[in-house]
Amino acid sequence: MKMHMVAALNQALDQAMAKDKSVLVMGEDVGVDGGVFRVTEGLYQKYPGRSIDTPLAESAIVGVAVGLALNGMKPICEIQFSGFTYQAFGQIKQHLARFRQRSDGCMTLPMIVRAPCAGGIRALEHHSESPEAFYVHCQGLKVVMPSGPYDAKGLLLASIEDPDPVMFFEPKSIYRAFKEEVPEDYYTIPLGKANLVREGSKLTIVTWGAMLRLVQQTLEANPMDADVIDMRTLAPLDMETVLTSIKKTGRAIVVSEETRAGSMAGDIAARIQEDAIMHLDAPVIRVTSFDIPFPQFALEKYHLPNVKRVQAAIAKVMSY
């Protein structure tokens, strides 16, 4: 059935809750209201007591979920916008990422923090950021970002099955931007494995989240013989797929919605030169947002990567 990403995520949550009674959904407005983006719609009615409206306190949502997970539950926290995960940063960095290590593997946290992320919907301040690198840098977390409805369902179900904590970021600009065929059946897509979306021979384009669509739009406008890799998971990072491609193409750009300094785009570029410099014919170019706090929405279209910026990077990397 064709559906958009919100419906695919909703179906994943529904199937996970039907399958495992310890799975709970908790967060601000996730119950009666079904979440501000409607991802949890209907779960409150279908699973009484398991889709829980919490007090408005992000640190408490994650910290209490840590306790629930320590005592046998599988909480799926929704933080209303990724820009508000910082209120819970202490709990995420100090506890979510560390309990397995601290307890020598005795106490584990099979739980998820979901949050809509990234820009493109003319939202208010703090509603449009791309914080994936913060959470990769926490170490001890898995960090996932789907690029469309099919992946969203499979990756979310894999995250729920995963025995370790997962930060699951949902690019909200593609929540309802397009529909894809999504199987009704329960299925998972493995974490830590990138997806070679399209095969080519002259260039490797590494991307994830909503930027996959931008890359595809760029290639539709300006066809190019390129491998396109959707990372799907930022931690663990599947560099094997990236390096295999680069050994074939010799050129790479990384397209990400993050700001540039200290970004995953930078990390991937660094790892390409560390492990494949003899295969490179050109420097690796990062296409990102600018190194400023996300601007108010009147200017966001200039901040976010666009077709022109991706095109310019391709031209540059091909000019060597």
Place this chain on the structure above:
Amino acid sequence: MVLIRKVIKTFGVEYLQILDEEGTIDESLRPDLTEDRIKEIYHLMVLARMFDEKLFKLQRMGKIGTYAPIKGQEAAQIGTAFAISKDDWTVPTFREFGVYLARGADRVKLVQVWNGDTRAFHGDAKNLPVAIPVGSQALHGVGIAWASKMRGENKVALTYFGDGATSEGDVLEAFNFAGAFGIPVIFVCQDNQWAISTPRKVQTAAETIAQKAIAFGFKGLQVDGNDVLAVYAATKEAVERARKGEPTLLELLTYRMSDHTTSDDASKYRTEADVHAWDSKDPVLRLEKFFRKQGWWTDDYGAWVRSECEKEINDAVEKGLAIPPPPPEDMFSHIFAEMIPDHKRQLEELKAELGDAQ
């Protein structure tokens, strides 16, 4: 006449003391504990006092890492932990050595833990490992107790923190959450008067910490935290309330008789006189005074307890310090359920580095 300005609610805060400083008991409040049980408590308190002194000395000798002493807080820690059952949970901070002792934690592993070896946490399923970020663990206690309630298990979580932690947002968020959902959690605030060098009065203008519970819709109680019978009785009552779905905040008035940690020098910010003012309230001595009044005390009994504790401590220290440190590759063993490719690579890097060194 319609009153448009009136008092709509008034509140009070209870204080509980059962044994006074002279060891005299208020019989009307005496908890349901036999002589043997109270002697068990005394034994644990002496063990805690002596073990604490030993660990402090071991750090000074460079044999273990930084240690946070509990001297003066034995009644607060043993009295609370003694009042719950094995299947209940504890959520301790870094200054809860006495709680671990009372919960029956392996003595050898306690030495190992304070020597920086996480392998010692094995088998301690209902007692969380030491939480360092102040107050952050209060939320975990709420979640643990909530999961028990959801499954109808009737288990409680004793969640520890100090007076300083009550300034932390996480503690207040934990209070709020527990009140809003009726969670069977017991918040144990050991009001030991000091957060490193910052005195209690700097943390809050509130006259008591117990009263903070009122704002969140549940009971707060101030207890003489150096009176182990009062601590025990208050915890028992809190457990009863918890089983009915009501959280409790216990403010246990006590005093940190030692430094913040072995890295601290409390003489920089407080006087000897400040500390000595609490000598007469000492929780261990108070119980001894009570025993004398009950006719339970003999010098032989006192000496026997001390010698039993000494044997237990020496045995644990000897065995604990003899445990070799974990192999370096252990660093990567318990980050994820399954080792990720990057960790495998980095482990190889480490092995190569270690190979070079040999």
